[in-house]
Amino acid sequence: MAAIDPADQLKELDSTLSGIAAVLDLDGMRRDIAELREQSADPDLWNDQDRAQQVTRRLSYLEGEFGKVEGLRRRLDDTGVLFELAAAEDDADTRQEAENELAALAKDVQQMEVRTLMAGEYDAREALVTINAQAGGIDAADWAQQLQRMYLRWAERHGYPTEVYETSYAEEAGIKSTTFAVKAPYAYGTLRGEHGTHRLVRISPFDNQGRRQTSFAGLDVVPVVEQSDHVEIDEGDLRIDVYRSSGPGGQGVNTTDSAVRITHLPSGIVVSCQNERSQLQNRASAMNVLQAKLLERKRQEEAAKMADLRGEGTSSWGTQIRNYVLHPYQIVKDLRTGQEAGNPTAVLDGDIDDFIEAEIRWMRQQEAESDS
The missing domain is CATH 3.30.70.1660 (Alpha-Beta Plaits)
Known part of the structure; x- marks a missing residue:
């Protein structure tokens, strides 16, 4: 069986990541984060402990999810550059490093993709x-x-x-x-x-x-x-x-x-x-x-x-x-x-x-x- 071309893998991961970003609505997520940060900065928020905890938990979660997608995008770009560098210098060690990162990246993107499958009425709940x-x-x-x-x-x-x-x-x-x-x-x-x-x-x-x-x-x-x-x-x-x-x-x-x-x-x-x-x-x-x-x-x-x-x-x-x-x-x-x-x-x-x-x-x- 012929080995899969890393360029094709990177292209496929780029497409998957774009789909994830679209489903998660990163622009909407960014607006929600800004709003929740504003709420969390209100000193009166903690007068209602339950409400305050809900806001901080939601903010922490959204920041984490947003950061994951952005981080995956950066890693994808960096991995592409690493393959280009390995090819330009004909460096086997650099290519092995790029292949290892590509495998890890594929697994992390796959895990992130699972989040987009949770669309049930109550799936977003605790x-x-x-x-x-x-x-x-x-x-x-x-x-x-x-x-x-x-x-x-x-x-x-x-x-x-x-x-x-x-x-x-x-x-x-x-x-x-x-x-x-x-x-x-x-x-x-x-x-x-x-x-x-x-x-x-x-x-x-x-x-x-x-x-x-x-x-x-x-x-x-x-x-x-x-x-x-x-x-x-x-x-x-x-x-x-x-x-x-x-x-x-x-x-x-x-x-x-x-x-x-x-x-x-x-x-x-x-x-x-x-x-x-x-x-x-x-x-x-x-x-x-x-x-x-x-x-x-x-x-x-x-x-x-x-x-x-x-x-x-x-x-x-x-x-x-x-x-x-x-x-x-x-x-x-x-x-x-x-x-x-x-x-x-x-x-x-x-x-x-x-x-x-x-x-x-x-x-x-x-x-x-x-x-x-």
Whole structure:
């Protein structure tokens, strides 16, 4: 097979990058950045902490995205110059350097292109992630905690702020459930493909006979609600319980009954919050989580109705989506996209971008086929 001409690769990357810039609307992004900088400079902004944090997070995100596109453009130009220099001087080392940079640039442009595929109604929202231990006993509880760490590490790698609203610890090890927010624009669009059941196969550290154990944990991802969302909740449909926050091994976190659990009786949805010291604050946070889950349920019901009207079957992403095998061999494989990695340790430390990118492309393809 003949090698691809670097000039053709550079031309293709230039075209892709121009398409990315058009979809992202860099001029509009530049205007938004200027407006948000003006707002952030207003000393009265911080009188409303929530609003101030929204403005600063949005500004930081837009500056980052704008800088990425501009940086990719500069690198593209510099790589072209490097190839020209290598040819002019017939320098093998310079050519190798240019080829290495071209390969890295192609990967970074591809990752940036994924951002343009997130055009769903709620994709630009922040995300609420809930993880529940499923079948597998103590191993499942331990697995749920490993998944929590994996996503929090992923967010940390990208500089995305997170807030853990609630963690229910299991008696022996691990967690029964947890809910946390990823507070970055497009967090929902990025993570929504992670929704579903994650399966772990390993030698159980809790089995004194060293037997292989399969355990499961479920992941639920919903968009954070905004003021424009209308979610009708009748107070009469709620059961509200207060209790004392607890940590690993049942240890008390604080000495007052400040944790709040809200049960939405018609749907059976249960949400909890224990991260704040005040019962009132925990109740407000729990209501926000409940609204987000009800909004997502409403969206799913509407999508199912539209599919029925079109005579389509609805595809479910809420089934088993990924296997993490640590024994007898080591591999992580996505069952939908076929994406795999041979280093589960790196994956469990938050290195999941390749999986996320593959599933975003897969979901976009599924949606395009559904619309056609």
